[in-house]
Amino acid sequence: MDQSRRKSGVSSYYGNNTTEAWSPSADDDLHSPGYNGSSYGAAGRQGRQEPLRGGRDEEEGAPPQEEAWDVYADFNNAGPRYSTVPFGTGTGYRQIPTPDGKADESGIGQVEMVTVPTLGAEWKASEMRDMTKAGKREKQKEEVSKKWKGWHRGETGCCGGWLTRKVLVFILFAFAIVAGITLAFTIPRVPGLNFNTFEPLQPATGTFNSSVPTEFSRAPANFSFPAFASIQVDTSSNYLPLTITQMTAQVFDSDTGYQVATSILEHQTFAAKTFSNLNLPLNFSYVAENSSDITWTNWYDACKNKALITGGVRPGVNFRLDIFMKIAGLT
Template identity: 30%
Template structure:
């Protein structure tokens, strides 16, 4: 016959409770009839013919319900109470555990450990939570009426700044444009206001008219011309001034006869007219004395006394084209201006008795 069950073996019960979770193991003093169990089970009849009796617990002796949240919050039935019973030693153990769990050092250690574990295992969750917190804070700030008002004020301020900047930029551009308008020089031109351009005879002009091969003529003369620089708001600096004289009467195409230049640069006034005198050198070469240009200029430059009949000078005049070229400081490229002169007397005179050919 098996030995009866030992309900008072505390050591054996502790080992069993340590292996399996049993929330309620407090010893209860149930009324038990001391009878031996037979080998055929609890429901089988005993040797004396009487059925096996078991203790029936009272409904008020049921173990209280265990709640893990209440256990964590230190309210309700605790696991240690169920494990060790409501004893002074158990209460001391519970108090010690509660004090250790709720101490600041334990909470700080637990938080630090939890943070380290979370950051080590799930770093993306930590970053996402931080981003979510910032986003939520931004959303809360954006929904705040005061924040919206500040943003609206900032937008208006930036808009006003943009307007002020636009006005300042427009004023600067207008000033630059006005400065350019007044500073940039205008091109001077030949003026006929005071006197028209004229060819001037000079002494010792080295006059030569030759009918020999090659047929040619050459002499020196001068050009008086007036330059008008008043279109500019500032005086105009002129350089590389050059004058070209071409014949227009003998042929249909202009024939270059003379050139002259001013070596140094000069300043043309913007208030008054600027008279200029240029030294010219005429030179023309052809094959035969019958050349139309050579014949025209030979007659135009004949002796005045011999060509005067009844007090009238009968020698013919010539028609020329005056072309000037120059550079202006502040302007790009070479500038040009030209004019035509008709009924112009030759700026040279052959001596008396010169052959007429």
């Protein structure tokens, strides 16, 4: 029954004369929920009536409408725009003029670009402290202290992490061994000096002989003469040639302790592991108060002409020779 009633309501537009229309009684005044022509005052039920919008078909007699807007056509510049208000009453697509590639200089300098800094996050007091110089220094000290503690514990290393404390100990030990071996062969040794016990003093020759006058005088009591001290230099303990930058000497009378001669020798080089002869120039010079001075008498008798001495044998003289050397690599 429900299906028949629903169908009758839908078909009310076509009239109620159909045999399928449901009507319990001819006297019942029932109205369907659909379109009913009697609701508009039409007399009787004469079947299908025209709609109430005029006596023409809406589709056939409708005036021409504008073409529907298509989003794809509008995007591809092939159809009407979504809105034609800014472009007047025309409904067609308006072509945008093609730019000529030349810059419009009329508006140059009229636009000013202003960069507005963005608002950052609020800083904490500790963060603001870290941005100051004092805070940066403290942070740097903390990092250095942390690295030092880690290195001291053997947890971290320097120079890329490989130089740990253990590695450093091995490196220093190896360096000490290499340095010790190198110094053992390169450090110069003080040479040995041997004197000619038979003739410790030799006659001077060359320019040195002529540079110092030879004289023994009683009044006033003095003497001066040049001589060479015959010395042998022993460099057997050296592995490299030995260089003496300066050698000075002083001669003292052993009986009185007075100085009677001096010497200065500059820059001498001696081969390693050899015995080299050296003639050290000595400039003897002494002035006494009178001829009875013991120092003057000792040296005068030792250097007197043999013809003036009975038996031709001159007495000896005792003296002390002090030598000071400056060796390259030691001083």
